[in-house]
Amino acid sequence: MSRREQILDVALELLERDGVQALTMRAIGEAVGMRAPSLYKHVPDKQSLEAGLIARGLTAQAQVFARAKTLTALARAYRGWAREHPHLYRLMTDGPLPRDLLPPGVEDAAAAPLLAVTGSVAQARALWGLAHGLISLELAGRFPPGADVDAAWRVGIAAFTATTTKGRTP
Amino acid sequence: MSRREQILDVALELLERDGVQALTMRAIGEAVGMRAPSLYKHVPDKQSLEAGLIARGLTAQAQVFARAKTLTALARAYRGWAREHPHLYRLMTDGPLPRDLLPPGVEDAAAAPLLAVTGSVAQARALWGLAHGLISLELAGRFPPGADVDAAWRVGIAAFTATTTKGRTP
């Protein structure tokens, strides 16, 4: 295992455990057993390190989402993944995608299941917007305490299933 | 005009013009004509200053959204406001709402039009999720360049109008 991958490993662990504000070059260095400046012998800068984490998240998503064959199952999988990896999910979705730092195809791989489960690109994007919006508001603590988030998901998914499967049911 | 409001004024201008990474205590101080530490004579800390900006954003949203009488008009207004104030919108939606630092009622005021235009709280939250998700992905540059974001909005809104206005049309 290359040193870079080892650094990404401990950075991911650090991020998932303690959140994005704990993802510090010095903290990563300590966890990997070196001083912060030495990290720069293996990683050009922090942005590229974060891009590596984002790439891992996208491929992990692609694997999980591919198992969901229906719109409802995919929505459940999407929410579930985000709740299992809240800090990574936020790192992945806050800020623009560093596409030039990502291995090619990884973005499409994560998006493919959405396309498979809806009828068109526009429908896939709208569903993505719904799912991302709901989970993003949930993770950011924007809903009032005690809000019935499940009900919002049910309503949203119902609206989409009514539309996207119309006339396509076998 | 109190000094605090003046500080909020220039902070808001700074944020909307140069983005959140330019919203620095030193930069605010310079723009308002004093050194950064002197700001603390008028504002307890940066978090409260940001809460002031968020409160302004919420009341501005409440005023604009209240004019939208249909679901479609509200969605258009929501997207339009966010695109006119992208940095403020992101400041308002990234991170949890500092409810204890906000004037009471301002959160509800901004949310009320969503409730008025849908049938239930769950529908309002689902629609909010859709709108927030789409604009958030758009502002973060997550859609591929050249993506037809308008089409995604049309599809999403269509899904919701089909559901929420069912049986309620006059």
Next chain:
DNA sequence: AACCCTAAGCTAACACCGTTAGCCAACCGC
């Protein structure tokens, strides 16, 4: 075997961030 070059660690330091401590001048009420 002697040499050199590269890889990979280190410390010191820089510029910037939010924030605190402590000082000082101006102004206001008595």
Next chain:
DNA sequence: GCGGTTGGCTAACGGTGTTAGCTTAGGGTT
């Protein structure tokens, strides 16, 4: 006139990402 509050200042602290420059170990070539 005088004391206290208000509102500015500088200096500084601990934190961030990052760079410069040094050192040491290891491997390859002659």
